Amino acid sequence: MNPELSFFVEVVVGGLLSGVMYALVAIGFVLIYKTSGVLNFAQGAMVLFAALTFVSLVEWGLPFPAALIATLAVMVVVGLAVERAVLRPLVNQPPITLFMATLGVAYVIEGAAQLVWGTQVHGLDLGIDDTPLEFGGVLVSRFDLFAAAVAGLMVALLTLFFRYTRTGLAFRAVADDPLAALSIGLRLPRIWSAVWIASGIVALVAGLLWGARLGVQFSLSLVVLKALPVLVLGGFDSIAGAIVAGLIVGAAEKLAEVYLGPFIGGGIEGWIAYVAALALLLIRPSGLLGQRSVERA
Amino acid sequence: MPRSTSIRALLAGAALLALGAGASADEQYFPLQSYRVGPYAAGGTGFFGGFIDYLNLVNSRDGGVNGVKLTWSEGETQYEVERGVEVYERLKSRPGIAAWNPLSVGIAYAMIDRITADKVPLITINHGRTDSTDGRVFPFVFPLLLNPYSETSGIVEYLATREGGLDKLKGKTIAVLYHGSPYGKETIPIYELLSKKYGFKVEQIEVPHPGNEQQSQWLTIRRLRPDYVVLRGWGVMNPVALKTAQKTGFPANRIVGNVWSNSEEDVIPAADAAKGYVAITTQASGAQYPVIQEIVRTVYDKGAGNLSDKKRIGSVYHNLGVLNGILNVEAVRIAQAKFGHRTLTGDEVRWGFEHLRLDEARVEALGAKGLFHSINVTCANHEGEGRVTFQQWDGTQWKVVSDWIKPDWASLRPIIEASSTAYAKERGLTPRDCAAEEQADIQSGKRASVDGK
Numbered sequence: 001m002n003p004e005l006s007f008f009v010e011v012v013v014g015g016l017l018s019g020v021m022y023a024l025v026a027i028g029f030v031l032i033y034k035t036s037g038v039l040n041f042a043q044g045a046m047v048l049f050a051a052l053t054f055v056s057l058v059e060w061g062l063p064f065p066a067a068l069i070a071t072l073a074v075m076v077v078v079g080l081a082v083e084r085a086v087l088r089p090l091v092n093q094p095p096i097t098l099f100m101a102t103l104g105v106a107y108v109i110e111g112a113a114q115l116v117w118g119t120q121v122h123g124l125d126l127g128i129d130d131t132p133l134e135f136g137g138v139l140v141s142r143f144d145l146f147a148a149a150v151a152g153l154m155v156a157l158l159t160l161f162f163r164y165t166r167t168g169l170a171f172r173a174v175a176d177d178p179l180a181a182l183s184i185g186l187r188l189p190r191i192w193s194a195v196w197i198a199s200g201i202v203a204l205v206a207g208l209l210w211g212a213r214l215g216v217q218f219s220l221s222l223v224v225l226k227a228l229p230v231l232v233l234g235g236f237d238s239i240a241g242a243i244v245a246g247l248i249v250g251a252a253e254k255l256a257e258v259y260l261g262p263f264i265g266g267g268i269e270g271w272i273a274y275v276a277a278l279a280l281l282l283i284r285p286s287g288l289l290g291q292r293s294v295e296r297a
Numbered sequence: 298m299p300r301s302t303s304i305r306a307l308l309a310g311a312a313l314l315a316l317g318a319g320a321s322a323d324e325q326y327f328p329l330q331s332y333r334v335g336p337y338a339a340g341g342t343g344f345f346g347g348f349i350d351y352l353n354l355v356n357s358r359d360g361g362v363n364g365v366k367l368t369w370s371e372g373e374t375q376y377e378v379e380r381g382v383e384v385y386e387r388l389k390s391r392p393g394i395a396a397w398n399p400l401s402v403g404i405a406y407a408m409i410d411r412i413t414a415d416k417v418p419l420i421t422i423n424h425g426r427t428d429s430t431d432g433r434v435f436p437f438v439f440p441l442l443l444n445p446y447s448e449t450s451g452i453v454e455y456l457a458t459r460e461g462g463l464d465k466l467k468g469k470t471i472a473v474l475y476h477g478s479p480y481g482k483e484t485i486p487i488y489e490l491l492s493k494k495y496g497f498k499v500e501q502i503e504v505p506h507p508g509n510e511q512q513s514q515w516l517t518i519r520r521l522r523p524d525y526v527v528l529r530g531w532g533v534m535n536p537v538a539l540k541t542a543q544k545t546g547f548p549a550n551r552i553v554g555n556v557w558s559n560s561e562e563d564v565i566p567a568a569d570a571a572k573g574y575v576a577i578t579t580q581a582s583g584a585q586y587p588v589i590q591e592i593v594r595t596v597y598d599k600g601a602g603n604l605s606d607k608k609r610i611g612s613v614y615h616n617l618g619v620l621n622g623i624l625n626v627e628a629v630r631i632a633q634a635k636f637g638h639r640t641l642t643g644d645e646v647r648w649g650f651e652h653l654r655l656d657e658a659r660v661e662a663l664g665a666k667g668l669f670h671s672i673n674v675t676c677a678n679h680e681g682e683g684r685v686t687f688q689q690w691d692g693t694q695w696k697v698v699s700d701w702i703k704p705d706w707a708s709l710r711p712i713i714e715a716s717s718t719a720y721a722k723e724r725g726l727t728p729r730d731c732a733a734e735e736q737a738d739i740q741s742g743k744r745a746s747v748d749g750k
Binding site: 141144 | 333334337338341342502504505506507512513514516517520532533536537540543544545546562567568570605606
């Protein structure tokens with residue numbers, strides 16, 4: 001393959017695989033927003049807490065599966081606690097109040113994570129060799145392929161769950177119209193609890209994959225910065241939108257950095273995704289695949 | 298912070314409050330703007346832990362400095378500038394302040410005007426404003442051992458030793474991967490200058506903060522095929538750089554880290570990807586040095602150590618903290634020799650720092666031979682001609698792989714002076730006449746000697 005073309009393909013593939021990682025975090029936001037209308041700013045802190053708990057348990061000597069199950073249990077408790085102690089008492093409050101509450105929760109979880117597990121940086125080895133694979137001169141990261149497969153599996157499971165299970169259908173009903181769902185006897189508090197648990201599990205998966213990529217340290221909570229433009233682009237309430245937007249953001253920021261960066265000073269990938277998100281907001285405020293809200297005046 | 302440490306900190310705080318926490322007539326006080334929680338807590342606990350361990354050693358072993366007990370208290374900053382300034386305002390009225398040591402570029406910048414007005418030294422070991430090296434314009438600021446320009450020169454000198462001489466750098470390509478912040482950008486002109494001087498090609502590539510995604514930068518590096526990559530990183534950017542280098546097939550032993558990319562916290566998360574990675578340092582890591590062993594025996598074995606995890610004794614940040622302790626204590630000792638064995642004012646301690654001359658023999662006497670080389674601070678040179686060495690990560694620990702290297706200070710000084718002169722002009726400051734001050738010191742020394750006879 002022509003070296004320039006091969007390089008271009010490498011940039012695009014690398015970007016798409018990075019985009020899947022962004023989508024992984026964005027899905028946690030979507031789950032909560034879809035059913036309760038809350039933009040859960042604490043999702044990044046939950047990612048940090050999950051990864052820190054898991055790696056600390058492994059370092060204490062727990063086998064990998066036991067640590068995974070224990071962390072899963074911890075995340076279920078965290079999800080339930082946030083929903084019961086913070087969100088449920090604030091039902092029917094304005095969205096900005098709920099958003100600020102999750103902002104507070106983020107700080108509490110970050111502080112608690114350091115209080116309980118300490119401030120040290122940890123390595124996390126998931127047993128995936130990260131030497132690159134070569135396809136016709138194009139290098140592709142094994143780990144990123146694995147992460148993409150895990151993300152794909154998770155999206156498939158969530159899709160099956162939403163389409164074919166009773167609870168999943170109840171989620172969708174609540175997302176479509178909470179009042180109508182309430183009137184036909186769906187128990188909203190139970191569904192909200194379930195969705196916070198699901199969000200905790202997504203945080204665990206994202207925490208393990210991002211933790212293996214970055215190391216388990218405080219800055220894991222900053223991965224939300226990568227998820228925000230994905231949410232705006234894809235729509236806050238669409239899992240498919242999160243995946244599509246993740247891929248777009250990943251590829252676009254890499255292409256922009258490599259091909260535009262040298263002309264406008266470099267270091268542009270930190271904000272270029274937000275430019276795309278803002279531009280889309282002006283044209284389509286609900287995002288690419290988000291549900292358009294129609295309200296009568 | 299583990300719970301036991303938090304409880305200890307609370308009890309210590311309560312005890313300090315009960316005692317009034319101020320320095321009495323024979324105490325010298327160190328206010329510490331530490332960060333033990335937040336994103337940079339791993340470095341903060343190591344550095345401030347090492348600093349406190351050394352102060353504890355001096356108190357336990359020697360009863361303080363010539364009978365003057367060393368005291369300290371901490372204010373949590375979480376590495377945030379506004380919190381750092383708040384801690385400064387809260388603690389600045391305590392009596393007997395020796396010096397401020399925030400270990401934060403942002404906090405240090407915010408303090409320069411304040412400490413200059415209050416006449417207390419500000420120590421920015423291995424960091425801070427490069428032009429504060431010029432003590433004629435910045436009388437109270439001390440970027441001890443290494444400023445960013447010297448670091449750049451030290452790295453280039455080291456790469457030259459790997460290639461067989463400075464002349465062998467000609468035609469080589471060096472990529473500099475820098476953090477997208479004022480800190481990261483500070484050395485851009487120096488790499489350009491040195492590339493012209495030695496004939497190598499330099500490509501400088503920015504990584505946006507915080508640096509948790511670097512695929513495009515490393516693909517660009519892959520296309521450039523440089524001979525070396527210099528990593529001028531911070532925090533999460535460092536392990537991500539090493540991991541992404543591995544993903545894109547760039548060998549770790551061709552990556553050289555700067556002084557804020559040289560700790561265990563930078564390599565452990567990168568696991569195998571960090572094996573062979575080399576980084577600059579002013580102080581070697583390891584617990585084998587006599588002063589560190591003394592800290593273990595005198596402080597930790599008595600349950601008074603500051604680190605909650607003893608495995609971190611001798612780590613890069615812990616040893617940097619110990620070294621910072623040595624430099625602060627020796628400055629106080631030198632100032633006491635002139636002003637008397639009592640609590641000194643900040644301005645008197647500044648004089649001590651400006652005469653901080655520790656040669657290899659004195660370093661050995663302090664139990665720090667091999668830990669660091671030497672320092673020679675003067676009125677005009679607040680950096681003090683620190684030497685650098687390079688360590689390689691073998692997967693479990695750092696191992697020294699170079700001699701102590703001298704940066705090319707002579708080439709850098711005119712650039713530093715140009716910057717400090719511009720600062721002085723902008724602020725309407727008149728630079729000090731260091732030659733006259735040193736002459737006055739000599740005269741007063743002679744007078745004291747005659748009076749003594």
